[in-house]
Amino acid sequence: TMRLAVTTSFHNSGLSDVLLPVIKAEIGLEVQLLVVGTGQALRLGRAGDVDAILVHSKAAEDAFVAEGFAPYRREIMYNDFVLIGPAHDPAQLAQATSARDALKRIAAAKAPFISRGDESGTHKKELVLWDAAALEVSAFDPWYKAVGAGMGASLNTASAMGAYILADRASWLNFGNKTGLALLYAGDPALFNQYAYLPVNAVKHPHVNAAVAQALEAWLVSQNAADLINGYSINGERLFSFNAQN
Amino acid sequence: MTDIWAGLEAAFWLIVTLDSDLVEITLRSLQVSVTALVFASLIALPFGTWLAIRRFRYRRTAIAVLNALMGLPPVVVGLIVYLLLSRSGPFGVFGLLFTPTAMIIAQVIIITPLIASITHQAMRELWAEYHDLLISLNTTKRQRIMTLIWDGRRALLTAALAGFGRAIGEVGAIMIVGGNIDHATRVLTTAIALETGKGDFALALGLGFVLIALALAVNILIHSLSRTEQEGRW
Amino acid sequence: MTDIWAGLEAAFWLIVTLDSDLVEITLRSLQVSVTALVFASLIALPFGTWLAIRRFRYRRTAIAVLNALMGLPPVVVGLIVYLLLSRSGPFGVFGLLFTPTAMIIAQVIIITPLIASITHQAMRELWAEYHDLLISLNTTKRQRIMTLIWDGRRALLTAALAGFGRAIGEVGAIMIVGGNIDHATRVLTTAIALETGKGDFALALGLGFVLIALALAVNILIHSLSRTEQEGRW
Amino acid sequence: MSLALSKGVVKRRGKVILGPVDLALNAPDITIILGPNGAGKTTLLRVLHGVERLSSGALTLSKPDAQARQEQAYVFQSPIMLRRTVRANLAYPLELIGTAKPVIAQRVETWAERIGLADALDRHAPRLSGGEKQKLALARALIREPDVLFLDEPCANLDGRSTREIETLLKDAHLRGTQIIMTTHDLGQARRMASDVVFLLGGKVHERGAAGRFFVTPETPEAQAFLNGDIIE
Amino acid sequence: MSLALSKGVVKRRGKVILGPVDLALNAPDITIILGPNGAGKTTLLRVLHGVERLSSGALTLSKPDAQARQEQAYVFQSPIMLRRTVRANLAYPLELIGTAKPVIAQRVETWAERIGLADALDRHAPRLSGGEKQKLALARALIREPDVLFLDEPCANLDGRSTREIETLLKDAHLRGTQIIMTTHDLGQARRMASDVVFLLGGKVHERGAAGRFFVTPETPEAQAFLNGDIIE
Numbered sequence A: 001t002m003r004l005a006v007t008t009s010f011h012n013s014g015l016s017d018v019l020l021p022v023i024k025a026e027i028g029l030e031v032q033l034l035v036v037g038t039g040q041a042l043r044l045g046r047a048g049d050v051d052a053i054l055v056h057s058k059a060a061e062d063a064f065v066a067e068g069f070a071p072y073r074r075e076i077m078y079n080d081f082v083l084i085g086p087a088h089d090p091a092q093l094a095q096a097t098s099a100r101d102a103l104k105r106i107a108a109a110k111a112p113f114i115s116r117g118d119e120s121g122t123h124k125k126e127l128v129l130w131d132a133a134a135l136e137v138s139a140f141d142p143w144y145k146a147v148g149a150g151m152g153a154s155l156n157t158a159s160a161m162g163a164y165i166l167a168d169r170a171s172w173l174n175f176g177n178k179t180g181l182a183l184l185y186a187g188d189p190a191l192f193n194q195y196a197y198l199p200v201n202a203v204k205h206p207h208v209n210a211a212v213a214q215a216l217e218a219w220l221v222s223q224n225a226a227d228l229i230n231g232y233s234i235n236g237e238r239l240f241s242f243n244a245q246n
Numbered sequence B, C: 001m002t003d004i005w006a007g008l009e010a011a012f013w014l015i016v017t018l019d020s021d022l023v024e025i026t027l028r029s030l031q032v033s034v035t036a037l038v039f040a041s042l043i044a045l046p047f048g049t050w051l052a053i054r055r056f057r058y059r060r061t062a063i064a065v066l067n068a069l070m071g072l073p074p075v076v077v078g079l080i081v082y083l084l085l086s087r088s089g090p091f092g093v094f095g096l097l098f099t100p101t102a103m104i105i106a107q108v109i110i111i112t113p114l115i116a117s118i119t120h121q122a123m124r125e126l127w128a129e130y131h132d133l134l135i136s137l138n139t140t141k142r143q144r145i146m147t148l149i150w151d152g153r154r155a156l157l158t159a160a161l162a163g164f165g166r167a168i169g170e171v172g173a174i175m176i177v178g179g180n181i182d183h184a185t186r187v188l189t190t191a192i193a194l195e196t197g198k199g200d201f202a203l204a205l206g207l208g209f210v211l212i213a214l215a216l217a218v219n220i221l222i223h224s225l226s227r228t229e230q231e232g233r234w
Numbered sequence D, E: 001m002s003l004a005l006s007k008g009v010v011k012r013r014g015k016v017i018l019g020p021v022d023l024a025l026n027a028p029d030i031t032i033i034l035g036p037n038g039a040g041k042t043t044l045l046r047v048l049h050g051v052e053r054l055s056s057g058a059l060t061l062s063k064p065d066a067q068a069r070q071e072q073a074y075v076f077q078s079p080i081m082l083r084r085t086v087r088a089n090l091a092y093p094l095e096l097i098g099t100a101k102p103v104i105a106q107r108v109e110t111w112a113e114r115i116g117l118a119d120a121l122d123r124h125a126p127r128l129s130g131g132e133k134q135k136l137a138l139a140r141a142l143i144r145e146p147d148v149l150f151l152d153e154p155c156a157n158l159d160g161r162s163t164r165e166i167e168t169l170l171k172d173a174h175l176r177g178t179q180i181i182m183t184t185h186d187l188g189q190a191r192r193m194a195s196d197v198v199f200l201l202g203g204k205v206h207e208r209g210a211a212g213r214f215f216v217t218p219e220t221p222e223a224q225a226f227l228n229g230d231i232i233e
Ligand SMILES: Nc1ncnc2c1ncn2[C@@H]1O[C@H](COP(=O)(O)OP(=O)(O)OP(=O)(O)O)[C@@H](O)[C@H]1O
Pocket: D012, D013, D015, D017, D035, D036, D037, D038, D039, D040, D041, D042, D043, D044, D077, E123, E127, E128, E129, E130, E131, E132, E157, E159
């Protein structure tokens, strides 16, 4: 068995439920998933409490590698972020030409917006996007609400408040409480969301089960995994694209 | 281990610099918990006492249910309150979701059974002692309850403090109904959960120590006000 | 509202089909909570009783601290236990993190102060009654504690049941130290939190109702075993 | 007020501990209930007052129940002290019926004086001495000036002088029309006080009669033996 | 065993409720402590037994403290019943000192017989009648066969016959060497039992003397008045 820390957004996508049984069947490896915030996942890796992590926050991952906690990072797959909002779309996001434009529309309309506010990969992406739109988050009025919660909880909040929110496509498609919400904007390359696998450095933490971490990595970049990941869809919509380099 | 020290250090700095965010969420924590405690006590103290003096057919079942309700999972309470208060829920029109009021409602539901159960336990003893006298004096139900509450007030303090402790440390329910919105519904526990999720354990622990210090201060304050132990046996 | 009905329906189907995952996590919930309860009781019952009979200098402070500890935020307890059990922590070598043992440790820390505090409260009354007799009979400390625990056992049941309730409904700490790993450390509360995060309210509520039913069953079972109310005043 | 118990039975865990008892008590009397330990005196008294429920049989009062209860008072065998000061204990029965504050204060003073606890008014009642508690319980019963007074061994822990004083208090109350029903193990007291005697044995009324006759020529050998078991110097 | 109290004072909330008392008690006596309600009898008895701490002064025993305490027994003014059966109440003091089970069982039977509670062995002690509780408390004190026995109004709720029986039990124990120190409000009982009298008033020893002399010619007018306050037929 091995322990793998993953982010909530990955787990909420439901892909793990597809992959884990196959992994078990094909290479006899039981993967125990720890579903936590991005920051916490990195912390678990630093402390050597897990054998590998799977997250989506490039800057933080690079730092992790630079500090020597992982020998390298291996990109596995990507999906994209999407802008969700109330179905009647008061900020007219549907007509947005780019992610920046979409955010500007929200700001202009002062429509309620939910921010994850938890320094997760999604939150960091959102901040980058506001930055790109040349908008200053700290100057936003009460319409901008930092909820400090996981993806699902934040979506629940957005649903209850009729607010806009940035989410990853997988979480959105798998989300069960879509009442009143709709996917309003997607497709800008700026919304690209890369997932990477980082095995914990066995030199730093000798008890880490490097062999199985390796085995899992090997499987994750295999053709089998590629087929499963690319083939995973909800309501006919594909969620992830495999992009591991061999 | 170093994290624990870092946490103590963080707590220390947060307090000495009187960090304005910290002050804000601490006050909100206190406000929510104390308000919830007041409402819960207003329900639970008379109810627990009433249960101690009343003999009715399903009394044992009622007590078992009450004890079971102490185990109400906060997350479930949070969910139910969320569903009731949400726009599409029956009380949606009041727009209470994601306000401190919603958090208070959830906490009242969580701590009322705990307070009522401890109250019931304490009042049973006192009622056994007073029973004959109060029956003989032909007291009304109301008078009995008032007498027991008054004379057993020190025992009820433990009940109330247990409720306060549960409220101030609770996170599952208020996270759902409050939403942990910065500057609106963020309290100490939800902030701790957030920092934990961020992996900033030192800050999370720091906030935790602030919370524990707060609970301690409230307890010591109330204990010295009520001088529980000074009046001898009672 | 419809969600609440859907939740009841989900609970119903989960139970009648004896869903194997449900059975597994329910049993694990019970195992963790009951084990934690046993250990916590072994510590808290004698300790709370001891506190009721001992007069020492800082007794009042000790009681205030104990009451404050009832407010220990589960998340903070979880964090501290995590840091202690983590590979880079002092007890890392035992490899207890993300196992049911770790969850039990966290729960013991959370419920011990609650049980001890209620015990102390109940035992004070009994000690006031027995004090003269036990002093006169020249009993040892140990004998006093044993006598009080035995004769006050029905009051201690409330204490234990409060602890059980707190344990079975708790999520913050065991989420951190247990990790909510499927087929290893997932229990009812962490499963509920997970489903809530997925927005699957019906399933979350369904699990919640199962949990409540479980707590209720345990309470009714213990109440009828101990026949609390049948033996009259006591 | 007249109280009549007909076929009154009290059972505990299936065992009959009192009865069947047929007994009628009338207003002007001082009725003393005598009997050995465990005879059922306390139980009978409680039944008559209505704090103990009958397993079968009936208690009939000459007034409506609610009113009757308001006009009765009871002093329990082991005094029940509210966990309050002596003053608060005395005031309590009056507060219950909404007596005006100044009236309460004044009556409390009077009664504290009468039972010799004027100095102890602000002390915590549960910490009084045994005899002081008994006196307080008595004053608390008398403060509402009841029509019927039930006393369960009211002088058991009192010294000679207090016993005399209490007897005087009770006789005064009786003269003002209070009906008194009491138990005692002090046969001297029974002789001094009783106008009417009920002798209980094994939960049943074994003998009943006017005090004058009972103490001189008891009808049953058991009553005779009981009276002889008394401590006669 | 001899007990000596020198300059013993007990204060409560700054008020002296007992003392200063100088008193020496010696083994073969039956010492009766007399005095009006609130005189401090209970307090003195508790001090001598060691359950009440002295605010100042000293208590000296002729044996090491631990051993002395083991050989003393005390019957409280209001009986303290363990919330257990009568049997368990009687067995309790023996269990504490590790007596063998069969010995316990046999002694419990014997004592239950002696106090007339053989039929009540399996009843819940707190639900006994007032007199029955008092008898049980007494038997529970005697069951360890103590060398020194403290009794605080042990017969207050007992009927005449039980009182006689208890007195016989106590005299038997005394003949077997048990030192007895008791309070009572029953002057008849005091006369029958006492070999030595301590008369307390206002927390102080007002008069002390051999029983024979005290009851006939008390030295102080207060003792005289107290004896006259008694109920003499
Ligand atoms: N729950 C019970 N089960 C069995 N017997 C009981 C119960 N409660 C009381 N009794 C018995 O009923 C009898 C009558 O009790 P009661 O208190 O009326 O006696 P009493 O005449 O007042 O005695 P005393 O003079 O000692 O006060 C006693 O023998 C008592 O032990």
